[in-house]
Amino acid sequence: MKCGISILGSTGSIGRQSLDVAEKLGLRVCALTANRNTALAEEQARRFRPEVMAMYSHAAAAELKVRLADTPVKVVAGEDGLIEAAVHPQADTVVTAVVGTVGLRPTLAAIYEKKRIALANKETLVCAGRIVMEEAKRNGAEIIPVDSEHSAIFQCLAGGRPFRTIILTASGGPFRGMHREELMQVTVEDALRHPNWNMGPKITVDCATMMNKGLEFIEAMHLFGARPEQIRVLVHPQSIVHSMVEYPDHSIIAQMGMPDMRLPIELALTYPLRGPAVAPALDLTQVSALTFEHPDLEAFPCLGLAMEAARMRGTACAVMNAANETAVELFLNRKIRFCQIYEYVRSAVEALPASDSGIDGVLEADREARRFVLGKV
Amino acid sequence: MKCGISILGSTGSIGRQSLDVAEKLGLRVCALTANRNTALAEEQARRFRPEVMAMYSHAAAAELKVRLADTPVKVVAGEDGLIEAAVHPQADTVVTAVVGTVGLRPTLAAIYEKKRIALANKETLVCAGRIVMEEAKRNGAEIIPVDSEHSAIFQCLAGGRPFRTIILTASGGPFRGMHREELMQVTVEDALRHPNWNMGPKITVDCATMMNKGLEFIEAMHLFGARPEQIRVLVHPQSIVHSMVEYPDHSIIAQMGMPDMRLPIELALTYPLRGPAVAPALDLTQVSALTFEHPDLEAFPCLGLAMEAARMRGTACAVMNAANETAVELFLNRKIRFCQIYEYVRSAVEALPASDSGIDGVLEADREARRFVLGKV
Numbered sequence: 001m002k003c004g005i006s007i008l009g010s011t012g013s014i015g016r017q018s019l020d021v022a023e024k025l026g027l028r029v030c031a032l033t034a035n036r037n038t039a040l041a042e043e044q045a046r047r048f049r050p051e052v053m054a055m056y057s058h059a060a061a062a063e064l065k066v067r068l069a070d071t072p073v074k075v076v077a078g079e080d081g082l083i084e085a086a087v088h089p090q091a092d093t094v095v096t097a098v099v100g101t102v103g104l105r106p107t108l109a110a111i112y113e114k115k116r117i118a119l120a121n122k123e124t125l126v127c128a129g130r131i132v133m134e135e136a137k138r139n140g141a142e143i144i145p146v147d148s149e150h151s152a153i154f155q156c157l158a159g160g161r162p163f164r165t166i167i168l169t170a171s172g173g174p175f176r177g178m179h180r181e182e183l184m185q186v187t188v189e190d191a192l193r194h195p196n197w198n199m200g201p202k203i204t205v206d207c208a209t210m211m212n213k214g215l216e217f218i219e220a221m222h223l224f225g226a227r228p229e230q231i232r233v234l235v236h237p238q239s240i241v242h243s244m245v246e247y248p249d250h251s252i253i254a255q256m257g258m259p260d261m262r263l264p265i266e267l268a269l270t271y272p273l274r275g276p277a278v279a280p281a282l283d284l285t286q287v288s289a290l291t292f293e294h295p296d297l298e299a300f301p302c303l304g305l306a307m308e309a310a311r312m313r314g315t316a317c318a319v320m321n322a323a324n325e326t327a328v329e330l331f332l333n334r335k336i337r338f339c340q341i342y343e344y345v346r347s348a349v350e351a352l353p354a355s356d357s358g359i360d361g362v363l364e365a366d367r368e369a370r371r372f373v374l375g376k377v
Numbered sequence: 378m379k380c381g382i383s384i385l386g387s388t389g390s391i392g393r394q395s396l397d398v399a400e401k402l403g404l405r406v407c408a409l410t411a412n413r414n415t416a417l418a419e420e421q422a423r424r425f426r427p428e429v430m431a432m433y434s435h436a437a438a439a440e441l442k443v444r445l446a447d448t449p450v451k452v453v454a455g456e457d458g459l460i461e462a463a464v465h466p467q468a469d470t471v472v473t474a475v476v477g478t479v480g481l482r483p484t485l486a487a488i489y490e491k492k493r494i495a496l497a498n499k500e501t502l503v504c505a506g507r508i509v510m511e512e513a514k515r516n517g518a519e520i521i522p523v524d525s526e527h528s529a530i531f532q533c534l535a536g537g538r539p540f541r542t543i544i545l546t547a548s549g550g551p552f553r554g555m556h557r558e559e560l561m562q563v564t565v566e567d568a569l570r571h572p573n574w575n576m577g578p579k580i581t582v583d584c585a586t587m588m589n590k591g592l593e594f595i596e597a598m599h600l601f602g603a604r605p606e607q608i609r610v611l612v613h614p615q616s617i618v619h620s621m622v623e624y625p626d627h628s629i630i631a632q633m634g635m636p637d638m639r640l641p642i643e644l645a646l647t648y649p650l651r652g653p654a655v656a657p658a659l660d661l662t663q664v665s666a667l668t669f670e671h672p673d674l675e676a677f678p679c680l681g682l683a684m685e686a687a688r689m690r691g692t693a694c695a696v697m698n699a700a701n702e703t704a705v706e707l708f709l710n711r712k713i714r715f716c717q718i719y720e721y722v723r724s725a726v727e728a729l730p731a732s733d734s735g736i737d738g739v740l741e742a743d744r745e746a747r748r749f750v751l752g753k754v
Contacts, residue, residue, distance in 0.1 A: 155630060158535050160649055167661075234661060244633070248652025249643055252633040252659055253532060256621070266626055272537055275625025282629055284544075284611060289666030 005118075005269065006031040006052075006091040008082060008106055009098035011040045013200050014120045014146065014261060018095045019048060021265045024278050031085035033098070033106075036060040042067045049073070052088055054081030056102060079105060086110040093269055095146070096121040099202060100325065101318075101366045104128055104359060111141040118268035120146035126215050127318035128362045129222030143223065144268040149216050150223055151264030152242035152255035157224065166226050167244040167252070168216055169236040170295060171196050173207040176237060180299050186338045188331065196239035196259045205328045209341055210295065214306020218317050221310055228310045233303065234292045240282065241290060258282050301342050305349065314354035315365035322369035323348035335377055348372045382495075382646065383408040383429075383468040385459060385483055386475035388417045390577050391497045391523065391638060395472045396425060398642045401655050408462035410475070410483075413437035419444045426450070429465055431458030433479060456482060463487040470646055472523070473498040476579060477702065478695075478743045481505055481736060488518040495645035497523035503592050504695035505739045506599030520600065521645040526593050527600055528641030529619035529632035534601065543603050544621040544629070545593055546613040547672060548573050550584040553614060557676050563715045565708065573616035573636045582705045586718055587672065591683020595694050598687055605687045610680065611669045617659065618667060635659050678719050682726065691731035692742035699746035700725035712754055725749045 005022055009015045010032040022029055031052035034041045038060050045053045045068055053068070054076045055061035061077030068075055076084050079102065086094050086106040094110040095118040096103050103121035110117060111132070119125070124132055136143050145151050149168055157163060174193045175183060191208040192201060199207075206212035213233055220231055242264075244254040257263050263279035297304040302324070309320045327344040330336045336344065348369045355361045382399055386392045387409040399406055408429035411418045415437050422430045422445055430445070431453045432438035438454030445452055453461050456479065463471050463483040471487040472495040473480050480498035487494060488509070496502070501509055513520050522528050526545055534540060551570045552560060568585040569578060576584075583589035590610055597608055619641075621631040634640050640656035674681040679701070686697045704721040707713045713721065725746045732738045 155628060158537065160535065160651075164652075241631075246658075248654060249640060249647075250634060250654045250656050250658045251532060251640055251644065251651065252661075254618075254631045254633055256629040256631055257627060263626060263628055267628065270626070274537075274628065275541075277625060277627045279627050281623070281627045284629075284669035285671055287669075289668045291666045292661035292664075294662055 003092065004028045004030045004088075004090040005093045005095060006085050006088050007095040007097060008033045008086060008103060009096070009121070010034055010044055011037040012097055012099065013198070014097035014265065015095070017261050018097060018118075018265050019044065021262050021269060021278050023048075024276075025266065025269060027269065028090065030091040031088040033082050033085045034060075035098075038064045038067060045071065045073045051090075052076060052085050054085045056082060082106040083109045086115070087113045092116060093118055095265070095268070096124060097146075099200070101127055101322070101363060104362070108132065108135060108359070111135050111139050114139050114141050116142045116144060118146050118265065119143050122147070122215050122219060123321055125219040125222045126321045127315075127366065128359060129218065129317070131359060131362075133222050144271055145219070145223055146261070146264050146268050147216060147219070148259070148261060148264050149243040150219060151267055153220060153224060153245060155255045155267070156243070156245035156253040162248065163224075163245045164230070164248045165246040166220055166224060166231045167246060168213065168220060168231060168233050169241050169243050169292075170210065170213040170233055171207065171239045172235040172237050172295070173210060175208055175299070176235060178299060180339075183299060184337065184339050188334060191331070191338060195237070201332055202325065202328055205331060205341075206324070208338070209302040210300035211302035211306060211324050211341075211345075213295070214303045215321065217306055218310045228307060233295050235295050236290065236292050238288050238290055240287055256282055302345065305342065305346055309349060312354055314356035315362055316349060316354040318362045318365045319352045319354070319369040320345055320349050322366040323373050326370045326373040330373070330377060344373050344376060347376070380469065381405045381407045381465075381467040382470045382472060383462050383465050384472040384474060385410045385463060385480060386473070386498070387411055387421055388414040389474055389476065390575070391474035391642065392472070394638050395474060395495075395642050396421065398639050398646060398655050401653075402643070402646060404646065405467065407468040408465040410459050410462045411437075412475075415441045415444060422448065422450045428467075429453060429462050431462045433459060459483040460486045463492070464490045469493060470495055472642070472645070473501060474523075476577070478504055478699070478740060481739070485509065485512060485736070488512050488516050491516050491518050493519045493521060495523050495642065496520050499524070499592050499596060500698055502596040502599045503698045504692075504743065505736060506595065506694070508736060508739075510599050521648055522596070522600055523638075523641050523645050524593060524596070525636070525638065525641050526620040527596060528644055530597060530601060530622060532632045532644070533620070533622035533630040539625065540601075540622045541607070541625045542623040543597055543601060543608045544623060545590065545597060545608060545610050546618050546620050546669075547587065547590040547610055548584065548616045549612040549614050549672070550587060552585055552676070553612060555676060557716075560676060561714065561716055565711060568708070568715060572614070578709055579702065579705055582708060582718075583701070585715070586679040587677035588679035588683060588701050588718075588722075590672070591680045592698065594683055595687045605684060610672050612672050613667065613669050615665050615667055617664055633659055679722065682719065682723055686726060689731055691733035692739055693726060693731040695739045695742045696729045696731065696746040697722055697726050699743040700750050703747045703750040707750070707754060721750050721753060724753070
């Protein structure tokens with residue numbers, strides 16, 4: 001078992017659960033990073049005693065430095081600070097749980113140092129999947145997915161390759177079964193009411209639009225070397241089967257568990273070993289009957305859009321992702337309606353050129369897409 | 378891929394499906410064996426051109442010799458004939474699909490020759506699990522299960538060991554949900570009406586009593602080195618999830634597929650490769666909702682009895698198995714009622730001593746149990 005970890009994004013939902021798992025496994029926490037939540041960052045620093053604590057916000061870093069003046073914790077700032085945390089020499093594994101493209105360079109830095117990446121940052125693969133997977137291969141760095149779906153696929157692929165189809169399951173979100181017209185009226189509160197998972201607001205809205213499943217579709221392509229036509233999305237409202245793999249003989253291997261992110265987090269930290277159990281056991285006699293249905297691409301066009309973008313070259317996925325992040329933010333701030341998220345994202349994907357020029361090109365496409373969406377409001 | 382196979386029991390349900398799979402995979406059929414169905418044996422011999430065709434019945438062998446006089450097929454007889462088929466030098470894999478303890482010595486003979494065993498004969502492990510697994514290990518012979526449940530567990534264990542629990546699924550048979558009193562009245566025709574699987578009469582009755590699941594419980598212990606308390610039976614009436622493995626982190630890996638024995642047969646022949654698909658694909662949007670419930674051990678006491686026998690030493694399982702086979706035969710011949718199957722088997726297990734003296738002891742216990750049951754009618 002690996003014994004030192006860094007967590008990028010320790011104050012978010014995955015970051016906090018990663019600390020919970022790390023504590024239960026008795027892992028050494030070498031470095032943590034956060035954006036600007038200094039109160040929680042201070043609490044975590046005092047509890048887990050990392051050597052390095054990075055705040056992305058320089059102002060927050062200055063504040064935290066004062067708060068932690070009586071401790072030996074080294075407080076650093078900005079992207080350079082995140083990178084320092086990512087390459088901490090005692091960390092074997094880096095949990096990348098920051099939200100957004102800010103995770104890109106620190107993740108690459110950890111890959112160059114041959115760290116194991118417990119990957120929870122979607123943007124890493126959505127925006128720069130080809131680059132990141134190539135660098136991981138070249139440097140011999142393992143990438144173990146933390147998303148429950150990709151962790152499930154990773155586990156189901158232990159039986160060997162080649163696979164025939166990856167079956168990505170989706171809860172369907174809070175609006176499953178609703179028609180396009182009904183979705184015109186939904187509010188922020190409606191969108192934040194996810195039936196099965198307790199997550200941050202951005203990803204919860206992505207579940208409601210099903211863009212989340214689209215982003216996972218793109219991630220799965222990169223992680224498992226799948227062609228778009230090898231990935232199928234099935235709506236499975238009970239969120240018990242976290243995803244499946246169909247083999248060439250028509251055998252399907254599925255992974256099941258309680259909807260608890262600590263299970264995939266733990267696996268990413270302990271793999272190839274497993275346990276002790278941190279997540280609760282699944283009692284199949286106590287859950288509802290398991291059902292599966294096709295997604296409604298008319299009511300949830302973001303999923304179809306992501307599948308289209310997955311087939312485009314260059315920065316199309318980066319543009320889509322940044323446009324979506326900005327549009328969701330506008331929706332959460334009640335500046336646009338739920339259905340406008342899709343409209344804004346599609347117009348960005350259609351308007352902006354898909355370049356093909358490395359990480360700088362990805363970050364430039366990201367900035368451009370944000371400007372484009374903000375310019376439309 | 379292995380390219381030569383022998384099939385012990387080629388005229389039974391699994392044997393015929395094995396030939397279907399072998400034909401589709403383009404495998405060479407080296408040897409076949411049957412009991413006394415000379416008409417089908419002749420047809421198979423003419424179609425698949427094995428070098429050796431063994432009939433367990435000497436009379437049937439004499440008849441087949443005449444029928445096949447115009448062919449180069451060598452017809453042999455009795456247990457020695459079965460062994461000759463099992464050790465055929467060109468066969469890499471031996472499918473053991475005979476019913477009963479008659480499969481025991483031929484299977485061991487194949488193990489001594491380091492053949493891969495595609496194991497479909499329940500008695501091999503139920504009656505002599507310890508001996509057979511030890512010999513397989515000593516000789517470096519692979520045993521790949523063909524039962525859909527054990528094949529599922531085998532596939533789910535590809536993710537590595539140790540496991541926490543094996544979850545053996547059961548359809549529940551045609552009498553699921555019925556009470557002990559209602560079961561007093563059921564007929565042979567009722568018992569032969571299995572909801573999901575098309576199998577021979579003996580195993581179909583075993584599904585109705587749930588003894589089949591008890592035998593599989595014992596097999597799973599031996600195949601996967603599980604303690605009895607590590608195996609749980611769950612009734613899953615849709616027969617889509619063929620079994621599961623729970624890992625120490627509470628992750629559950631499940632194998633699913635259409636209820637078609639050609640899938641596990643194919644896997645046993647091609648492992649570690651898979652495909653091309655012989656069984657149809659499973660479309661999860663087209664099947665009923667998947668449900669799981671605890672088995673009713675009061676209505677189906679044979680399952681509990683088998684779990685008890687699994688914990689006993691020596692020949693207890695061999696006695697139970699032979700007593701059950703005899704009692705089922707009596708039931709099929711309308712000599713005893715459905716609920717008497719359990720009563721006869723329990724009294725045999727309680728009355729007969731559990732010796733511990735190798736294959737001869739197993740076969741002697743088998744004969745004694747049969748005599749005991751027949752003596753009670």
